[in-house]
Amino acid sequence: MTVEIEHDPSVPSQGTGSIWSGTSGSTTSSGSTALITTASGKLTNGWKVRWRARATAAGVNGAWTNWHSLTVSASGLSRAVAQDPSPTDKPFNYERMTLEQCTQVRKDSGRPYHAFGWAKVTPYTACYSRWKGWGVYKVNAITGLPAEPIENGVMMETSLVMNTYLGTQDGNGVQGAGVGGSALRPRDISVFTSVKNIKVIKDGQEIPPPDDFKLELDVDTIGSDGSSCDWIIGARRTEPLSKWIADGYDEFLFRSNGDNFVTCTIKPTIWLYHPAWIFESNPKVPLWAKPEIERVPSRRDPLVPTVRCDSLAMGPNKDEYIVIYKGACRFLGADRVFRMSRSDQYTQEVAQHIWDAFYDSANTKPPKRNDFGEIVRKDIPGNYDAPRFLPGGVENPSGKALTKINDGALAADGKKMRGKNRYWTRKACLDHYPDWTEKDQQCDEFPFASTKEGAGDGFLTTDGKWFRWENASARAVKTAHNQVAGRDLWLFYARYRVVNNSKFWVSVK
Numbered sequence: 001m002t003v004e005i006e007h008d009p010s011v012p013s014q015g016t017g018s019i020w021s022g023t024s025g026s027t028t029s030s031g032s033t034a035l036i037t038t039a040s041g042k043l044t045n046g047w048k049v050r051w052r053a054r055a056t057a058a059g060v061n062g063a064w065t066n067w068h069s070l071t072v073s074a075s076g077l078s079r080a081v082a083q084d085p086s087p088t089d090k091p092f093n094y095e096r097m098t099l100e101q102c103t104q105v106r107k108d109s110g111r112p113y114h115a116f117g118w119a120k121v122t123p124y125t126a127c128y129s130r131w132k133g134w135g136v137y138k139v140n141a142i143t144g145l146p147a148e149p150i151e152n153g154v155m156m157e158t159s160l161v162m163n164t165y166l167g168t169q170d171g172n173g174v175q176g177a178g179v180g181g182s183a184l185r186p187r188d189i190s191v192f193t194s195v196k197n198i199k200v201i202k203d204g205q206e207i208p209p210p211d212d213f214k215l216e217l218d219v220d221t222i223g224s225d226g227s228s229c230d231w232i233i234g235a236r237r238t239e240p241l242s243k244w245i246a247d248g249y250d251e252f253l254f255r256s257n258g259d260n261f262v263t264c265t266i267k268p269t270i271w272l273y274h275p276a277w278i279f280e281s282n283p284k285v286p287l288w289a290k291p292e293i294e295r296v297p298s299r300r301d302p303l304v305p306t307v308r309c310d311s312l313a314m315g316p317n318k319d320e321y322i323v324i325y326k327g328a329c330r331f332l333g334a335d336r337v338f339r340m341s342r343s344d345q346y347t348q349e350v351a352q353h354i355w356d357a358f359y360d361s362a363n364t365k366p367p368k369r370n371d372f373g374e375i376v377r378k379d380i381p382g383n384y385d386a387p388r389f390l391p392g393g394v395e396n397p398s399g400k401a402l403t404k405i406n407d408g409a410l411a412a413d414g415k416k417m418r419g420k421n422r423y424w425t426r427k428a429c430l431d432h433y434p435d436w437t438e439k440d441q442q443c444d445e446f447p448f449a450s451t452k453e454g455a456g457d458g459f460l461t462t463d464g465k466w467f468r469w470e471n472a473s474a475r476a477v478k479t480a481h482n483q484v485a486g487r488d489l490w491l492f493y494a495r496y497r498v499v500n501n502s503k504f505w506v507s508v509k
Contacts, residue, residue, distance in 0.1 A: 001055055003036050008048035008069060011437070019049060023056075046440055047072040071442065071479045092166055092175035092495065094124040099194040099249075102127035103159045119288075123334040123496050124166065126305050128288050129159040134272050135201070150201045154213070154241075154272055157197040160287045162266060163190040164307050164329035166495060171311065171326030186327030187256040187309045188232070191219060193268060193287060195248035198241055209241035213274050218284075219252055220267040227258025227309075229266070256309035256329060264329070265306045306332050314494035316487050325494050336496045336504040337384045338489060343509075349477040350444055350485035355508045357446045357473040358383045358398065364473035365432040378471045380446070381453050384505035397471075401503035403452040404493065409500065412460040420456025420466075421449040428455065428474035436476035444477045448489065 001024045007015040020042040043049070050067045097105075097120065106118035106129040117130025135153020165174035167186030174184045184190075195217070200209045216238040221229035234252030256264040268287040288305050309329040316324060340351040357364055361378040368378045379397035386398040409417045422445075429436055429443035436443060447453040455472035498504050 001036060001053060002061075003051060003053045004064075005038065005042075005049055005051045008050050011048045014044075014047050019043070043072045045072055048437075070483075071440070094163065094166075094176065095122040096125050096163065097127045097161055099159045099161050099192055102129045102161055103157070103194070106130065106159075121305075121331050121333045123330040123336055124164045126162045126288075126331050126333070127160070129157075132156055132158050132270065132285050134285075151204050153201050155197075155199045155201075156195055156215075156244075158270065158287055159194040160268060161192045162305055162331075163192075164188070164331065167311075167325050167327035169324055169326060171313070175325070185255060187311070187329055189229070189254045189256065189264060189266060189307055189329055191234070191252040191254070191266060191268060193217060193250045193252075195244050195270065198245055198248075200241070209245065210274075211240050211242060213241045213272070214238055215241055215244050216271040216273065217250055218269055218271070219254075220269070221254055222265040222267075223256065223258060224263040224265075225258065227256060227262035227264070229264040230255045230257055256307070258309070260310040260312060261308060263306050263308050263332070267305075308332055308497075310497060312497070312499070314497070316491045316494065324491070328497055330497055335384070336492075336498060336502070338492045338504060338506045340485070340488075340506065340508045347481050347485040347488065349481040351508050353444055353473065353475045353477060354446045354506060356475075358386070358508065361471075361473065365475065366428045366470070368470045378473070379469075380471050380473065382447055382451075382504075382506045384507040401505055402447055404450060404498045404500060404502045404504065405452050406500040409452070411456070411458075411466070413464075413466055417452060417454070417456060418449055421445065421451075421454030421472075422456075424455035424468065424472070425449065425474045429476055432474070433476035439476070440479050441476040442479045442482040443474055444482050444485075445472065445474050447472060450489075450493075 002021065003023075004021040005019045006017055007019060009016070020038055022036055022038065024036050048069065048071050050069045052065045052067050054064045055062045102118075102120070105120070105127075106112055109118050111118075113131055117128055120127045133153055133155040135150055135155075165184055165186055165188055167174055171186055174186055174188070195215070198209060200207050200213065216236065218236045219231075219234070221231070223229045232253040232255050234250065237250060252268075254264065254266065256262060266288075269284040270287060271284045307329040309327075311327040313323040313326040340347060340354065342348050342351045342355055344351060353364075357378075357380045361380050362368075362375055364378070367375045370376050381397055381400040382402040383398045387396050388399045390396045405417050407416070407418055411417050411420060425445035426443055433441075433443070445455055447455075447457075449455075453471070455474065456468065457471070458466055458468035461467050492498065492504075496504070
């Protein structure tokens with residue numbers, strides 16, 4: 001790998017032309033990270049520089065990358081990267097729940113017997129718990145409890161937890177291996193089920209479960225676009241109720257095989273059988289419910305847990321030259337939220353900027369004016385903590401999701417959207433923070449330049465002109481804060497598989 005560094009042409013007062021070039025002294029395998037250290041004394045704190053790189057294989061030089069700009073920071077950024085509270089060497093937080101936790105949250109929910117149970121879904125974990133019943137009885141719509149004594153029937157408490165995974169750098173393992181250890185792969189889906197507190201009622205009285213009552217647990221899977229969801233661990237279970245009372249726990253593992261962006265739908269069901277008792281033709285009863293639906297629904301059947309799997313190599317910068325995670329499966333019903341804190345000493349100026357964009361937009365730059373020249377608030381989207389709807393049922397513009405776009409995404413006029421976003425952001429900073437280029441600052445924008453809703457967002461008028469919505473903010477912030485926040489954003493994209501046209505939100509505390 002060869003790297004070239006030169007002065008940024010936009011700041012000729014700092015120098016012009018080449019500063020340094022060097023080649024890594026060791027061979028690096030495809031997909032791995034190559035590290036090159038610049039020679040001592042070649043860079044000065046505060047300089048604006050640009051760099052490019054190219055790889056060499058079998059004596060043949062590859063093409064140079066595009067030029068990438070950066071500001072040299074001899075102290076702030078290096079310290080921030082080393083001490084940032086969310087570095088990549090810390091365990092990835094899947095936000096897991098155990099079967100016991102899932103069951104307990106339902107019990108504590110205020111509606112522990114409700115027919116809809118209790119459901120939670122995050123990008124990598126889904127949970128559902130409820131009472132299942134067979135028989136003839138009426139249910140109170142509010143409490144979920146039988147409205148009158150049950151004459152004949154069977155009831156049981158069921159819980160379901162499903163986990164998906166994020167791949168390691170080489171894609172041969174997963175972050176925080178957990179159950180299954182090193183054998184787990186990024187496109188695996190673990191399913192854990194629990195059946196307990198089984199009650200059989202005959203003639204209004206609870207009786208010991210007869211041996212001729214049998215319960216079957218099965219899992220059906222459906223892969224999209226010619227892919228498969230292969231059964232790796234576990235098997236269909238059919239046993240008398242007494243066996244289930246002794247051990248109601250089961251575990252399954254499935255693996256998605258196919259191209260990028262295929263889905264795997266998981267359908268765990270239970271089926272009660274008795275030769276003499278007929279309960280609505282003894283239907284198979286699903287162990288799932290309707291998890292929290294993504295604000296912009298994207299799955300074909302929102303009633304069934306569905307995961308989307310890929311084998312993409314993604315990392316902490318926009319051009320993906322540094323790969324940290326390869327492959328993952330995520331639940332389509334989960335909101336993806338980039339979280340920031342105004343108390344984070346390494347990104348607080350960026351976090352404060354986004355907070356102001358959400359909650360004090362009329363005082364952000366550049367100002368937005370109405371037809372009378374008055375400054376008005378901006379409808380800046382992406383706020384996960386904003387109400388989804390305003391009084392009267394009107395959709396709240398602030399609560400709308402942001403849309404990630406790739407570098408080649410085009411606007412209706414044929415120009416690159418990211419280019420529009422960066423142009424208008426830079427113009428705003430030059431207009432309102434004229435000396436920012438001479439300080440240790442960078443021009444921060446929100447919504448992000450990597451989103452459709454950025455500073456250049458608008459539409460093409462009938463006379464061929466581009467009309468901007470002006471629902472964006474720009475601010476000069478510390479270079480170190482902006483660079484760490486930018487790295488964190490791209491890590492978020494990689495961890496939660498936020499790719500072109502993906503929806504996500506931002507939460508600032």
